[in-house]
Amino acid sequence: MSGKGRHLRRQTRVPLExxxxxxxxxxxxxxxxxxxxxxxxxxEDLLKKMTxxxxxxxxxxxxxxxxxxxxxxxxxxGHEGYGFPIGxxxxxxxxxxxxSPGGVGYDINCGVRxxxxxxxxxxxxxxxxxLTNTIFSKVPCGLGSRRKDFRLTPQELDRLAxxxxxxxxxxxxxxxxxxxxxxxxxxxxxANPDKVxxxxxxxxxxxxxxxxxxxxxxxxxxxxxIYNSQVAKTFGIKHEGQVTAMxxxxxxGYGHQICSDYLRIMxxxxxxxxxxxxxxxxxxxxxxxxxxxxxxxAMSCAVNYAFSNRQAITHWVRQSFxxxxxxxxxxxxxxxxxxxxxxxxxxxxxKVNEHTRKxxxxxxxxxxxxxxxxxxxxxxxxxxxxxVIIPGSMGTGxxxxxxxxxxxxxxxxxxxxxxxxxxxxxxxxxxxxxxDVKKALEQRGIIVKAASQVILAExxxxxxxxxxxxxxxxxxxxxxxxxxxxAPLSVVKG
Amino acid sequence: xxxxxxxxxxxxxxxxAAYGESLEEAFExxxxxxxxxxxxxxxxxxxxxxLVEVEAHDECALLYSWxxxxxxxxETTNNIYCRxxxxxxxxxxxxxxLKAKIxxxxxxxxxxLQKVGVKAVTYHRMEIVRKxxxxxVRFILDI
Numbered sequence: 001m002s003g004k005g006r007h008l009r010r011q012t013r014v015p016l017e018x019x020x021x022x023x024x025x026x027x028x029x030x031x032x033x034x035x036x037x038x039x040x041x042x043x044e045d046l047l048k049k050m051t052x053x054x055x056x057x058x059x060x061x062x063x064x065x066x067x068x069x070x071x072x073x074x075x076x077x078g079h080e081g082y083g084f085p086i087g088x089x090x091x092x093x094x095x096x097x098x099x100s101p102g103g104v105g106y107d108i109n110c111g112v113r114x115x116x117x118x119x120x121x122x123x124x125x126x127x128x129x130x131l132t133n134t135i136f137s138k139v140p141c142g143l144g145s146r147r148k149d150f151r152l153t154p155q156e157l158d159r160l161a162x163x164x165x166x167x168x169x170x171x172x173x174x175x176x177x178x179x180x181x182x183x184x185x186x187x188x189x190x191a192n193p194d195k196v197x198x199x200x201x202x203x204x205x206x207x208x209x210x211x212x213x214x215x216x217x218x219x220x221x222x223x224x225x226i227y228n229s230q231v232a233k234t235f236g237i238k239h240e241g242q243v244t245a246m247x248x249x250x251x252x253g254y255g256h257q258i259c260s261d262y263l264r265i266m267x268x269x270x271x272x273x274x275x276x277x278x279x280x281x282x283x284x285x286x287x288x289x290x291x292x293x294x295x296x297x298a299m300s301c302a303v304n305y306a307f308s309n310r311q312a313i314t315h316w317v318r319q320s321f322x323x324x325x326x327x328x329x330x331x332x333x334x335x336x337x338x339x340x341x342x343x344x345x346x347x348x349x350x351k352v353n354e355h356t357r358k359x360x361x362x363x364x365x366x367x368x369x370x371x372x373x374x375x376x377x378x379x380x381x382x383x384x385x386x387x388v389i390i391p392g393s394m395g396t397g398x399x400x401x402x403x404x405x406x407x408x409x410x411x412x413x414x415x416x417x418x419x420x421x422x423x424x425x426x427x428x429x430x431x432x433x434x435x436d437v438k439k440a441l442e443q444r445g446i447i448v449k450a451a452s453q454v455i456l457a458e459x460x461x462x463x464x465x466x467x468x469x470x471x472x473x474x475x476x477x478x479x480x481x482x483x484x485x486x487a488p489l490s491v492v493k494g
Numbered sequence: 495x496x497x498x499x500x501x502x503x504x505x506x507x508x509x510x511a512a513y514g515e516s517l518e519e520a521f522e523x524x525x526x527x528x529x530x531x532x533x534x535x536x537x538x539x540x541x542x543x544x545l546v547e548v549e550a551h552d553e554c555a556l557l558y559s560w561x562x563x564x565x566x567x568x569e570t571t572n573n574i575y576c577r578x579x580x581x582x583x584x585x586x587x588x589x590x591x592l593k594a595k596i597x598x599x600x601x602x603x604x605x606x607l608q609k610v611g612v613k614a615v616t617y618h619r620m621e622i623v624r625k626x627x628x629x630x631v632r633f634i635l636d637i
Binding site: 053079080081082083086105106107142143144145146199202203206207212213214253256257259260263280281421422423424425426427451452454455458494 | 502505613
């Protein structure tokens with residue numbers, strides 16, 4: 001009766017041409033509306049998984065976007081999304097092209113930041129449980145979580161949206177040097193809170209300073225292995241066993257509502273500007289239109305909200321270290337390596353056929369990976385390239401990579417952003433039980449504090465692809481190369 | 495008892511089929527399923543009532559707006575809902591309009607099971623299939 005099978009096994013038969021060991025092309029002739037070919041970066045196993053859902057079809061679909069340059073990209077962690085595949089990149093001409101909210105997604109500026117400490121595992125281990133519990137109590141997470149101690153007025157929310165991390169630091173929640181170590185220095189200047197609906201603001205007000213649920217997490221980690229010691233040192237990663245902290249979350253209901261509001265506006269724009277698209281979720285507007293300008297200004301608010309959220313959470317992590325180890329946070333280092341967005345659209349300049357073009361770059365589940373000497377890379381790192389931070393699934397490793405000139409050539413300065421699910425949430429719940437997942441992690445010395453047992457089962461590491469493999473493909477192609485692998489000591493989860 | 499909804503296989507998110515004899519009933523069951531993603535709705539008491547009104551240009555857009563409005567209610571009032579009654583569904587110049595009464599209680603993590611939060615409703619693979627006395631709606635929630 002459900003027609004389940006019919007919907008499950010709709011295998012895609014998207015044609016692929018192999019152009020390199022890890023590079024595959026979806027020819028432009030596959031669909032008459034494709035303006036450029038699709039390019040998929042994957043090894044055979046990762047590619048095989050992509051053929052079981054609509055990832056490749058979606059890659060071909062984004063090649064339809066007006067004004068798209070060179071190729072539609074699917075990264076090694078690519079999987080089926082909405083309109084865009086997750087792990088998708090598209091660059092469209094600033095004037096002749098379009099901007100699509102689907103190329104950013106609902107969780108605008110879902111991203112990750114990494115802090116280093118001068119502590120080693122042996123220093124932290126005796127107090128690890130206390131530290132994890134303290135963080136869990138200071139950083140609300142899980143369903144319906146909200147803060148009591150950090151409430152904003154609607155006017156303050158608008159300032160946060162307009163000014164980003166600087167505003168949060170001005171409130172005393174951070175250090176001035178944090179700002180320079182964020183993508184965009186923690187603030188997209190285009191942000192205009194007047195373009196954000198009251199509903200989005202109301203959702204944003206209740207959730208600021210919270211982690212959320214699903215795949216979002218906060219981890220205390222250690223440096224497991226250093227692959228490039230010179231670059232690692234530049235990033236503040238000095239030795240194996242060094243303790244780090246990672247924060248993974250996004251723009252909460254504020255960003256989700258902005259995406260949804262503008263999808264409606266873009267649907268009307270598609271009719272108004274007579275844009276032909278293969279999928280409703282690719283709704284978009286010409287780059288120079290009022291609709292595009294409004295979306296970009298509202299999206300920038302959500303980007304700033306997410307940067308600010310991670311900044312505020314950083315403050316509570318530092319506070320937790322102070323409380324547990326009874327010393328000022330500065331004495332532990334706890335400096336910000338980098339904060340990087342995984343879901344974002346913005347204006348970049350890229351070389352296309354020897355010409356420098358201003359583009360709308362869409363990164364949906366993708367990390368910017370700018371190489372050395374790029375002016376957008378913080379001065380401290382400009383000689384080596386931008387830090388790329390790729391979180392793994394719960395209980396597995398996470399990675400620090402570095403952006404490369406090759407990424408500028410082949411992937412519009414982008415690489416993968418995570419592991420990507422392999423097993424559905426339903427299947428994971430059938431197969432695992434939250435308590436067992438927790439126990440298994442604890443047997444490996446990893447402490448887990450989770451708001452939900454159900455999420456522990458859904459987020460079991462076996463439900464995900466191997467992040468190590470995704471990173472290996474990125475490294476082998478050279479679109480971001482390995483610097484260090486991080487291993488979790490404890491996990492705080494929604 | 496007849497099946498009101500079920501969870502279908504989807505790699506990353508929640509893929510739901512909800513059933514009803516009418517469009518109204520299928521929409522009510524879609525709402526139940528959405529809250530079942532987030533909690534065990536069997537543990538939620540229908541203590542406080544609220545009214546919801548949404549308008550959209552077609553049936554899919556109406557389903558999207560209906561479920562989105564419920565998410566907004568949950569996030570802004572902190573009430574979690576377990577009972578939904580669509581009292582009126584009518585055609586308007588702009589398309590379709592739905593009025594409903596919903597019941598629930600304040601979300602309390604000590605009493606209510608915490609499952610995964612829903613970020614958004616999507617149009618991806620959304621479909622409304624009508625047969626005589628049997629309406630099926632399918633949709634995906636972004637987790």
